[in-house]
Amino acid sequence: xxxxxxxxxxxxxxxxxxxxxxxxxxxxxxxxxxxxxxxxxxxxxxxxxxxxxxxxxxxxxxxxxxxxxxxxxxxxxxxxxxxxxxxxxxxxxxxxxxxxxxxxxxxxxxxxxxxxxxxxxxxxxxxxxxxxxxxxxxxxxxxxxxxxxxxxxxxxxxxxxxxxxxxxxxxxxxxxxxxxxxxxxxxxxxxxxxxxxxxxxxxxxxxxxxxxxxxxxxxxxxxxxxxxxxxxxxxxxxxxxxxxxxxxxxxxxxxxxxxxxxxxxxxxxxxxxxxxxxxxxxxxxxxxxxxxxxxxxxxxxxxxxxxxxxxxxxxxxxxxxxxxxxxxxxxxxxxxxxxxxxxxxxxxxxxxxxxxxxxxxxxxxxxxxx
Numbered sequence: 001x002x003x004x005x006x007x008x009x010x011x012x013x014x015x016x017x018x019x020x021x022x023x024x025x026x027x028x029x030x031x032x033x034x035x036x037x038x039x040x041x042x043x044x045x046x047x048x049x050x051x052x053x054x055x056x057x058x059x060x061x062x063x064x065x066x067x068x069x070x071x072x073x074x075x076x077x078x079x080x081x082x083x084x085x086x087x088x089x090x091x092x093x094x095x096x097x098x099x100x101x102x103x104x105x106x107x108x109x110x111x112x113x114x115x116x117x118x119x120x121x122x123x124x125x126x127x128x129x130x131x132x133x134x135x136x137x138x139x140x141x142x143x144x145x146x147x148x149x150x151x152x153x154x155x156x157x158x159x160x161x162x163x164x165x166x167x168x169x170x171x172x173x174x175x176x177x178x179x180x181x182x183x184x185x186x187x188x189x190x191x192x193x194x195x196x197x198x199x200x201x202x203x204x205x206x207x208x209x210x211x212x213x214x215x216x217x218x219x220x221x222x223x224x225x226x227x228x229x230x231x232x233x234x235x236x237x238x239x240x241x242x243x244x245x246x247x248x249x250x251x252x253x254x255x256x257x258x259x260x261x262x263x264x265x266x267x268x269x270x271x272x273x274x275x276x277x278x279x280x281x282x283x284x285x286x287x288x289x290x291x292x293x294x295x296x297x298x299x300x301x302x303x304x305x306x307x308x309x310x311x312x313x314x315x316x317x318x319x320x321x322x323x324x325x326x327x328x329x330x331x332x333x334x335x336x337x338x339x340x341x342x343x344x345x346x347x348x349x350x351x352x353x354x355x356x357x358x359x360x361x362x363x364x365x366x367x368x369x370x
Contacts, residue, residue: 011035016048027051032070041075066090080107098126103135113144117153131159148173164190180209197233202226221246237269242342254289262343280304281343283314293322297330301349303338312338314349318356328358 004012013033020026032046047069072086086101103121110116119137123130139153150171157164170184188201207223225242244262251257259282266277283301290296296319303312318332332354339350348354 008033008035025051037073037075040077041073044070044072044074046070078106080109082106097130099130100124100126111144113142115141117141119155131161133157133159146174161193162190163193164188177213178211180211182207182209192233195233198230199232200228200230202228217250219248235271239267240342241265244343256287256289257284258287259284264342266342278305278307279340279343280308281340281349283349287320295320295328295330297332299332299334301337303340303343303349314338314351316348320356320358326360330356330358332356 001016002012002014004010011034014031016028016030018028028048028050030046030048032044034042034044036042047067050066050068068088068090070086070088072084074082074084077083082105084101084103084105087098088101089098101121101123103119106118108116108118117137117139119135121135121137123133123135125132135155135157137153137155139151141151143149148171151168152170153168155164155166157166165187166189167187168185171182173181175181183206185202185204187203188199190199191197192199204226205223206225207221209222210218210220212218222245223243225240227238227240227242229238230236242262242264244260246258246260248256248258262281264277264279268275268277281301281303283299285297285299287295287297297317299314299316299318301314303314304310314334314337316332316334316337318330320328320330323329332348334348334351334354337349337351348356
C-alpha cells in the first residue's frame with residue numbers, strides 16, 4: 001500500500017506484507033517512505049521484519065527473526081548518474097550489526113539502443129561481525145535492432161574473507177512472426193580466502209517460444225536448462241539437466257486446454273557417494289470461463305521416476321477470478337499429489353491448497369517507458 005500525504009509535498013510512505021500460506025511462521029513486513037530533495041535527490045528510509053534465514057525471496061521454516069533498517073540518501077549529480085549513501089542496521093545470529101555504504105550508479109548512452117551501466121559500492125562495517133567490502137559492476141545492453149536484444153552484466157565483490165563474481169548473459173531473437181529464441185546464462189563464483197575453498201554455480205537456459213499470431217489460439221514453449229553446482233568445502237558436485245515443453249490451446253472462446261511434459265537427469269557426487277537419477281512429469285489443465293470474471297479448472301499430473309518404474313499421481317480443482325484487467329487470481333486444492341525440487345516448481349503439484357496468479361501483458365503495458 002502506498003500513500004502520498006499532502007503534508008509531505010511530493011513524498012510518500014508505503015506498507016508491505018508477505019505471508020507464506022503453508023507456514024504461518026514465515027512472513028515479512030516492511031514500512032518506509034521517501035521524500036524528494038531539490039528535484040534531484042531523495043531521502044528514504046525502510047524497516048522490515050523477516051521471519052527467515054535467507055532473505056525476502058526465501059521465506060523458510062527456520063523461525064529466525066531478523067529486523068533490517070536502511071536509511072539512505074541519493075542524488076542525481078549528472079544526467080543518468082546517481083550517488084547514494086546508506087546506513088544499514090540489522091539483527092543477525094551474531095547480534096546487532098551495522099554498516100555504512102556509499103556508491104555510484106551510472107548509465108552511459110553509447111549509441112542508439114546501446115547503453116553502458118556502471119556501479120561502485122563501498123561498505124564499511126560499524127558494528128558486529130561484518131566484513132569491509134568493495135563491489136564493482138558493469139553492464140552492456142543492446143536494444144536497437146527490432147529483431148534481437150541482448151545484455152551482459154558482471155559484478156565483482158571483495159571482502160576481508162571472500163571474493164565473488166556474478167556474471168549474467170542474455171539474448172532474445174525474433175526468428176519469425178511466430179517464433180522467438182531465448183537464451184540466458186548466470187554464473188556465481190565465490191572463493192573463501194580463509195580456506196581457499198571455491199563455490200561455483202552456473203545456470204544455462206535456452207528455449208524456443210511459439211505464438212500463433214494469426215488466430216491466437218495456440219502457444220508453446222520448449223526449454224532446456226543445465227544447472228551445475230560445486231562446493232569444494234563439502235566436496236560436493238551436482239549437475240542437473242532439465243527439458244520441458246508447454247502447450248496452451250484455445251479451441252473455443254471459453255475453453256482453454258494446456259499440457260506440459262518435463263524431464264530431468266541428475267548426477268551427484270560427494271565424498272562417500274556417486275548417484276544419478278531420471279524423472280519425468282506429465283501434466284494437464286482444462287479451464288472453462290463461466291463469464292468475464294470467473295473460471296473453473298481441473299488439473300491432473302503424473303510423476304515417473306526410475307525410468308518409469310515408479311509413479312505418483314496428482315489431481316485438483318481450482319476457481320479463478322479477474323481482479324483487474326489482465327490480472328487473474330486462482331485458488332485451488334490438490335486432493336493428492338507429489339513434490340519435486342526441479343520439476344514441480346512451475347505447477348502446484350503438492351497436496352493441499354494453493355494460490356496462483358496469472359498476468360497477461362504485451363509491449364503496450366510498458367509503453368510509458370518509451
